[in-house]
Amino acid sequence: MRLALVAYLHGAGGAERQIILLGNEMKKRGHDVHLLILAENKSNYDIADGVHIYDLSVVEHGGKFDIIKRYFALRKWLKKIHPEITINYNLQGAYFSMLLGNRICGKILYSERGDPYDKEYSGVLGHVRDITCKKVDALVFQSEGARDFFEIGEKQKAIVIHNSVVVPQDKYPIPSARDNRIVTVGRLHSQKNPQLLVDAFALIADIYPDMTLEFYGDGDLKEEIQSIINSKGLSERVHLHASRKDIFDCIRTARLFVLTSDYEGMPNALMEAMALGLPCISTDCRPGGARTLIKSGKNGIIVPPRNVNALVDKMMYMLENPREAELMAIEAYKIGTTHTNVVTFDKWNQFLISIL
Known part of the structure; x- marks a missing residue:
């Protein structure tokens, strides 16, 4: 599969880590993986060799038109990549993908990485989220509690997949003293x-x-x-x-x-x-x-x-x-x-x- 992963790499957060891990692991499984970085590129997590990286944050300079530049940069590269599936861990990316449509993005997947009950979704952003989640082709949730918030459409696919944890337990046995x-x-x-x-x-x-x-x-x-x-x-x-x-x-x-x-x-x-x-x-x-x-x-x-x-x-x-x-x-x-x-x-x- 040709996969486009739309990432907002703001730092050392869980969403940043998990989308990079997803790209790395899909590459291991033989998929053609393209990582498109929007807004910021501040993550120190290792990206596997063979994952194609597009740092679209370079088009932004802190101005009032940055969000427009972000949208058109994403549109430009998704048209060139022509993915079969576009995966978003951020609502804005999912909304952009929805606007661009399936002809450019292929199937559109949104993975909710935060708290859907949060008060930040009480206004306009909540309406944007609700519209987006009804239009995407697939949804991935981290927990059953997040899944239960949403109404899943008849034509949509949805699943709960917990995050992975990467601790080499051969190196870190349970300590004998604390x-x-x-x-x-x-x-x-x-x-x-x-x-x-x-x-x-x-x-x-x-x-x-x-x-x-x-x-x-x-x-x-x-x-x-x-x-x-x-x-x-x-x-x-x-x-x-x-x-x-x-x-x-x-x-x-x-x-x-x-x-x-x-x-x-x-x-x-x-x-x-x-x-x-x-x-x-x-x-x-x-x-x-x-x-x-x-x-x-x-x-x-x-x-x-x-x-x-x-x-x-x-x-x-x-x-x-x-x-x-x-x-x-x-x-x-x-x-x-x-x-x-x-x-x-x-x-x-x-x-x-x-x-x-």
Whole structure:
């Protein structure tokens, strides 16, 4: 198949990683893969040899007509590529593809990567999303919760495919000893609600004087979160680290991994923590990806979002009951075999074949 993947590579996010992985894995399976990069090209993820790359972000210069330039650049190259399927992980790309039509794009697929219930879709953008999703040929969702939001047309094909997790478990067995750290990984952004974790840690800091809290990730809330940390007198115990390529080595021996997001498509950081064998707590973030991964009390713990007391209660439970925490970590570790690239992208491959 000749596949066009329309990518917005804003940085080290999950959607960026997953669309590049999709391109790489489809190339391995013998498909002719074309990656068209719009808006920004800031991702450091490796793109496989043989994937054709078109950096269309070079036509943009921060002006008011950039979106028009973006549309026509995409139109130009899709006409030359003439794909059998155009795959979009971003609503704008899917909308552009819908406008261009099947003669240029082939079959049009949209994969919802965020939270369809989010308030950003309450206005005009919501109408654009609804129109687009009714017109595309196929839809891929990361979670059952996201799928349940949409009405699938009789002529449309749709499937739920969870993200893959890439942790070399031969290199990273479950550690035999843990250090007194609570860790989290993700952008310092309102979506991730980092303050909730700082507030929760502040309430247990005196009970566990040897425990530290470590954030790994950049973001526009860094100064604000650091100010909150300082105001609570925790500057020596709560540390804000930049994003790291060696993140597995940084977090694998921690006592606890905590995700406090308000919403996530499918939380890649949580999946990696589970595949490293970390005891995990996650908020029940919309639209249900964490709940899909964690069976609370069996392979981790789910808590209500934005509820500091519930989070504190479960953090203390994990810290006070290390044996139970380790049993959950052992169960969580199994995600490393159930959500491999082979499993995930074989499903993608079969679905793409089915929509032609």
